[in-house]
Amino acid sequence: MSDSASTADLLAIADRIVAQARPGEQIEAYVGRGVETDIRVYEGEVEHFVSAQSEGIGIRVIRDGRTGTSYAGTLDPTAIAEVLAEARDNVQFGTPDEWAGLAEPDGVDVVPQELWNEALAAFPTDRKIELAKELERLTLSADGRVRVDDSNYSDGSSESAFATTTGIRRAGRENGCYVSVSTLADDGDETQTGFGFSVGRSPDVFDLPKAAREAADRATRLLGATKPQSRRLTVVLDPYVTAMFLGVISSTLNGEAVAKGRSLFRDRLGEQVADPRITLVDDPTNPLAYTATDLDGEGLAARRNVLIEDGVLRQFVHNSYSARRLGTVSTGNAVRGGFSSAPGVGCLALQLRPGSRDQAALVADVDDGVLVQSVQGLHSGVNPVSGDFSVGASGLLISNGQVGAPVREFTIASTLQRMLLDIVEVGADIDWLPMRASGMSLVIRDITLSGA
Amino acid sequence: METTGADLGRSVSAVIEQDVLERVLGAAVRTGAEFAEVYAEDKRTTSAGLDDGKVEQVSSGRDRGAGIRVVKGETTGFAYTADLSEAGLRAAAEAAAAAASRGDGQTRTIALSRSAERVVSPVEVFPDEVRKADKVAVLTRLDDAARSAGAAIVQVSAGYADSRKRVLVANTDGVFVTDQQVRTLVRVTAVADGDAGMQTGAQSAGHTMGFELIDQIDLEGLARDAARIALTKLHARPAPSGAMPVVIKQGSGGVLFHEACGHGLEADLVAKGGSVYRGKKGELVASPLVTLVDDGTMAGEWGAIGFDDEGHPSQYNVLIQDGVLTDYMWDFLRARKEGRAQSGNGRRQSYQHLPMVRMTNTYVLNGTSEPDDIVRDTEHGVYVAKLGGGSVNTASGDFVFGMTEAYLIENGQITEPLREGNLIGNGPQVLRDIDLLGNDFAMGNPGTCGKDGQGVPVGDGQPTLRVKSMTIGGTAA
Numbered sequence: 001m002s003d004s005a006s007t008a009d010l011l012a013i014a015d016r017i018v019a020q021a022r023p024g025e026q027i028e029a030y031v032g033r034g035v036e037t038d039i040r041v042y043e044g045e046v047e048h049f050v051s052a053q054s055e056g057i058g059i060r061v062i063r064d065g066r067t068g069t070s071y072a073g074t075l076d077p078t079a080i081a082e083v084l085a086e087a088r089d090n091v092q093f094g095t096p097d098e099w100a101g102l103a104e105p106d107g108v109d110v111v112p113q114e115l116w117n118e119a120l121a122a123f124p125t126d127r128k129i130e131l132a133k134e135l136e137r138l139t140l141s142a143d144g145r146v147r148v149d150d151s152n153y154s155d156g157s158s159e160s161a162f163a164t165t166t167g168i169r170r171a172g173r174e175n176g177c178y179v180s181v182s183t184l185a186d187d188g189d190e191t192q193t194g195f196g197f198s199v200g201r202s203p204d205v206f207d208l209p210k211a212a213r214e215a216a217d218r219a220t221r222l223l224g225a226t227k228p229q230s231r232r233l234t235v236v237l238d239p240y241v242t243a244m245f246l247g248v249i250s251s252t253l254n255g256e257a258v259a260k261g262r263s264l265f266r267d268r269l270g271e272q273v274a275d276p277r278i279t280l281v282d283d284p285t286n287p288l289a290y291t292a293t294d295l296d297g298e299g300l301a302a303r304r305n306v307l308i309e310d311g312v313l314r315q316f317v318h319n320s321y322s323a324r325r326l327g328t329v330s331t332g333n334a335v336r337g338g339f340s341s342a343p344g345v346g347c348l349a350l351q352l353r354p355g356s357r358d359q360a361a362l363v364a365d366v367d368d369g370v371l372v373q374s375v376q377g378l379h380s381g382v383n384p385v386s387g388d389f390s391v392g393a394s395g396l397l398i399s400n401g402q403v404g405a406p407v408r409e410f411t412i413a414s415t416l417q418r419m420l421l422d423i424v425e426v427g428a429d430i431d432w433l434p435m436r437a438s439g440m441s442l443v444i445r446d447i448t449l450s451g452a
Numbered sequence: 453m454e455t456t457g458a459d460l461g462r463s464v465s466a467v468i469e470q471d472v473l474e475r476v477l478g479a480a481v482r483t484g485a486e487f488a489e490v491y492a493e494d495k496r497t498t499s500a501g502l503d504d505g506k507v508e509q510v511s512s513g514r515d516r517g518a519g520i521r522v523v524k525g526e527t528t529g530f531a532y533t534a535d536l537s538e539a540g541l542r543a544a545a546e547a548a549a550a551a552a553s554r555g556d557g558q559t560r561t562i563a564l565s566r567s568a569e570r571v572v573s574p575v576e577v578f579p580d581e582v583r584k585a586d587k588v589a590v591l592t593r594l595d596d597a598a599r600s601a602g603a604a605i606v607q608v609s610a611g612y613a614d615s616r617k618r619v620l621v622a623n624t625d626g627v628f629v630t631d632q633q634v635r636t637l638v639r640v641t642a643v644a645d646g647d648a649g650m651q652t653g654a655q656s657a658g659h660t661m662g663f664e665l666i667d668q669i670d671l672e673g674l675a676r677d678a679a680r681i682a683l684t685k686l687h688a689r690p691a692p693s694g695a696m697p698v699v700i701k702q703g704s705g706g707v708l709f710h711e712a713c714g715h716g717l718e719a720d721l722v723a724k725g726g727s728v729y730r731g732k733k734g735e736l737v738a739s740p741l742v743t744l745v746d747d748g749t750m751a752g753e754w755g756a757i758g759f760d761d762e763g764h765p766s767q768y769n770v771l772i773q774d775g776v777l778t779d780y781m782w783d784f785l786r787a788r789k790e791g792r793a794q795s796g797n798g799r800r801q802s803y804q805h806l807p808m809v810r811m812t813n814t815y816v817l818n819g820t821s822e823p824d825d826i827v828r829d830t831e832h833g834v835y836v837a838k839l840g841g842g843s844v845n846t847a848s849g850d851f852v853f854g855m856t857e858a859y860l861i862e863n864g865q866i867t868e869p870l871r872e873g874n875l876i877g878n879g880p881q882v883l884r885d886i887d888l889l890g891n892d893f894a895m896g897n898p899g900t901c902g903k904d905g906q907g908v909p910v911g912d913g914q915p916t917l918r919v920k921s922m923t924i925g926g927t928a929a
Contacts, residue, residue, distance in 0.1 A: 049551035049552065053532075070513065071514070073516065089584070095508075147725065184847055190848070192848055193848065260504045261643070385652045388873060391925070392925070411693075413925050450924060452923075
């Protein structure tokens, strides 16, 4: 975020709130405003066009170790006064916590990021509609068996300002856009689904043909898929699936979970927790990462952190609270979902150190395995506290180094602890996906497949 | 401060006068649109969280605004605003109208006819009448009860949340309704630590009612149950891998029907061919034992509503009768297109979202088997006592759901606890494979159903039942 004229009024609101702090009181004010456009096309016509503006403020008050918060989805002055009064009122019900407190400026320099694109801000509405229509046309022409469920263009811009009584004061804006398409493919009674997307700070970087091709491929590649026999085998995860897997791993490296005894790696710093080929970093300063950012949710500089190095657990990620509790310093990993929520802890832009070979080479080394192209039920079948891992999956069988028939309606299972140690190889095919982790192919052995 | 059900929706309708609504709707259809709608909402929430023995924070929230929808031909324009003044609403109406249309049309005069209020879930104690200290005290009770369940309980988190949402819907068909939705929820998660690592257990209770919920449920029992699940799993063995019979305990498996067929019966998915149940009306799609209902009128349940978010009264809708598909669920747009009646299933997350077809409380009616007999008749299989979430691909019917408390069934007896994992199945197949249905119907835990990025509160329920074969996604042979 960079200070700019467009956010001056928001920063003024944040400053005014913070200036009202009473002796012994810490106050944090987060003020935001956003505009979004969401266009859905179906059969060449606009199905819906959403044009929206939103704004709001969230206030956190800490006094004598007790925390109270409040928010409102408006910047109406009366409502703002009410939010501050409510947050103060809520303070009395918290339990005193010696570690409670706002972040303090830590002197770490901000790595500037290009988060605002003027071309997108000026992009005309007709062109947005045309992009969604174009994506639908391209997808339909990619494969005769494919139908399009919906084709979408979305963009959003947000401005925010943030101030604290501890002397942190930031304001900035960012924007971004994406196109996406959902597909269906039929073969007799059978229907399968797919999706494709392209994201960017500006529509200039969209790759519509690639999005269309992927959406068509995803829907058609599972037609005729069967349920595989249950057995133990090696899996090759597609980059998209690896990114989702890293998202699960990240919750075990969360400093708050560690502080509260809820991480399975809580006592493992300095120990070998993964195969030596694994180096995992969280690096939001890498501008290639979709979630690259300059600041964390408490206004501290976002920074590069090495979490696992050559298989050895090096550090957890922290916000100021979890860091204080564990006698360390914030790693710049406070995350917040907007003005309505208080900051938690999370990884911002995870990345595995890439290997040297592409997916085809990885597959060629597998005798009996499955190339997992999608997973289902990560929220229901994975427990980051116990480490139990079981997800629904679909993909292609691998036999003697060759990709073969499509398979679906099976699960793959292991534990997170074992999977990290059972990683055989990391691919070179890094993909900067619109998630908090980038993807690349990953080979993991000794996975239980449950099917027929 | 409003204190009784007689004030339904007052705060929103007091801000937006009827004549303002009529003028705004008139402006919205001035460019020739056939239909326009104002959905306004005023929502106040309180939430409190306890973790690691401390009440971490109490938070209050306020969301207020209006979404304006304009339909012309096949196109829907939508805009929303937090500004409920006539000028703010007009600006949103014009934005929505411009989005739906670029032509010119005639001026239309709109006359609203206000419907009587409809109290499906009476509220005894409104959340704004309860002291925050009393709400916070709920957390301490949950924490104490869970921790006293055993020395191996090493961590507890608990949450309390209430919301009071007042809604106003008015449209160019003359519909004008107000509704009020008060919901209260408690949840608790316990972590147990043992030689083989940590395990978790979670429980929750949520109803469309006020603070009287706390007196109507066994709060300490809920917390002890969460702790019991975590403690039990300390000795759990890996879940089996492969296909076998699965018995699902009463009130714990409604999510199976929500995922296995509920979503596939939503008319918007059906219309675009994204459902395995397309064109199956009148056909046998499930075991003849199964009668499936979606019921927005079920008083007090998590998905209960007076009116849906398009101003249509909630209904009791039979979806599957004795295994035969009788109807889909409908919202305004899909019903209009098919020239039929809505079913009270047009719902949205908030004024910032377009409505679409959503479930309310979805449940399977009782069968005739004794639940004990269902287990006794099962030679070898898995007994699922508690399910986590699930998800479905409505086009293929493939779905998964997580088992958070499960046991082996050996020789007709429930034996050892199992570690967590997903179950996987295909909706149409599983519905046909239900071969025993109990007589012990119960509703399950409150749920949030996600569709197209929007979450809405839903309920589910079912009696104990058996599916003759499902795939258990464990690691044991």
